[in-house]
Amino acid sequence: MLAAVYHGQRDVRVQEWADPSPPGAHDIQLEVLRASICGTDVDEFISGPHLVPLTVPHRASGHVGPLALGHEIVGRVAAVGADVEHFTVGDLVVPGSGVSCGTCRWCHAGRTNLCARYYTVGLHVDGGLAERVNVPARISRPVGNCPEDVAIMAQPLAVALHAVRGTGAERGTSIAVIGLGGIGSLVVAACTARGIDTIGVDVSTARLEVAARMGASLLIDASQEDAAAAIRRATGGDGADIVIETSGTPKGLDAAMTAVSRGGHIRLVGLHRDPSPLNLTRLVLDEIRMSTSKVHICDQDLPEALALLEDHPHIAAGTLDAVIDLKDVVSSGLLRMAAGEAVGKVVVKP
Template sequence: MKAAVFHGRRDVRVQEWPDPPAPGPGEIQLAMVRASICGTDVEEYASGPHLIPLAKPHFASGHQGPLVIGHEMVGEVVATGPGVDAFAPGDLVVPGSGVSCGECRYCVRGRTNVCARYYTLGLHVDGGLAERVNVPARISRSAGGLDADVAIMAQPLAVALRAVRGITPEPGRTVVVIGLGGIGSLAVAACAARGVETVGVDVSAARLETGRRAGAGLLIDASREDASAAIRAATGGHGADVVIEASGAVAGLATAMNAVCRGGLVRLVGLHRDPSPLDLTRLVLEEITLDTSKVHICDQDLPEALALLTAHPEIATTALDDVITLDRLVPDGLERAGRGDAAGKVVVRF
């Protein structure tokens, strides 16, 4: 089969790759219909490997060496393994991205996204930027009557829903989203669907436009003005009650820390590789909460994402940048997104 295979930094090849074996117990085999790339895929390509286990086996998946990337996908079931009765050939399915053990202390508490033996499709084992892939049935959900072009946004929307969980409409509350790429723009859309008004911050005019379409009430171009000062001006000098940092950039974190109000919340969603000094004294003296959000909890966030897309399919269009073929993945997907030219999700149509 044809697949996008990671071999090393700036070395992803669209090549022939072995077909997956017959699905094992609890697995389903999908023929890919749509897949998309994420900021993590772009980071692995541009400066990795950070997460992909090229040099030694992954502690949970056991995989070592080149692998098929892609953890955002929609596929049609072509085969089911022993013990699978929830799906049948022909079903359109959206898998979650992470595989948890179901047995450790974290899984037992429902926190499957921090499972002690967690691994991710497309990062720690072969993923969905290929013609076929095997995935666990237990992390997969039916796409129901959704069109594949809408369903492809379900997994990233699930990540965004986890990022905004607990944020509800309140009079006078200001919610800021920094970084209006795939996850950030979907976080804005998720807030808008719940009646939560947001301020969007980015350095890209195209991504700011995506944030506007997603429902941001105020947009701040951080390439032209001091974003934290603009946020404070817009809030009467108090600062934002909630700041979601989705850019993963040092400047984004600095803006978040400078813009949050006393007693406010900063939630980190983007992955920060660079050293990021924090004013811990201010966090304590102003009782600012700093927390994080990692991917999604499949049983909670993925069904909610599918339900939200069923009610608001326009969210998928809002978050879409381009649709390409697998052959064009590197120049029109990974390279373009790495330059910051993609204003939303780049989707591969099989």
């Protein structure tokens, strides 16, 4: 089969790759209908490997060496394992990205994204930027009435929903979202669906326009003005109750630290690779809470994402940048995204 295979930094090759083996007893094999490129894939391509186990076997998956990327997938079931009960050949499904063991203390507590033996499809084993992929049935959900071009947004939307849920935000809470790329714009959509107004911040006019379509009530172009000062003006000088930082940049974090109110909450979603000094004195004296958000909890966030997309299919259309062929993953996908030219999700049609 054809797959986009990660070999190392700036080395992703669309090449012939071994077909997946018959699915294990608890797995399903998907014919991939849509996959999308995540910022994490771009991060691995530009500056990795950070997560892909090229030289040392992954402690949970056991994989070592090049692998097919892709953890945002919609597929049709092509084969089922012997013990799979809830899926049959032909079903249209969305898998979650992370595989958890179900037996460790974090899994028992419902925090499957922190599983002691957690691994990610498309980063620690072969993923969905390919014609076929094997995934555990337990992390997969039927898409319901969502067509594949809508359902492909379910996994990233689940990430956004998990990030928002962890803030405890309610109507009347002031929220600023810094960084309006693929996840940031979906965070705005998740807030809008809850009836919560958001302030959207980015340096890209095009991404600000996407956030407007997702329902942001105020847009701040950080290339033209001081974002933190603008957030404070918009909140009567107090600062935002909650700042969700999705850019993963030092400037984004600095703006979040300055823009958050006393007693507020900073939620980190973007992966910060660069050193990021924090004003710990202000965190203590103003009793600011800082938390982080990792991926999603499959049982909770993925069904909610699918239901939200079914009721609001414009979310998928509004956050789509382009649909490309698998052969164009590098030129029209990874490189465009790395250059900041993509203003939403880049979806691949194998």
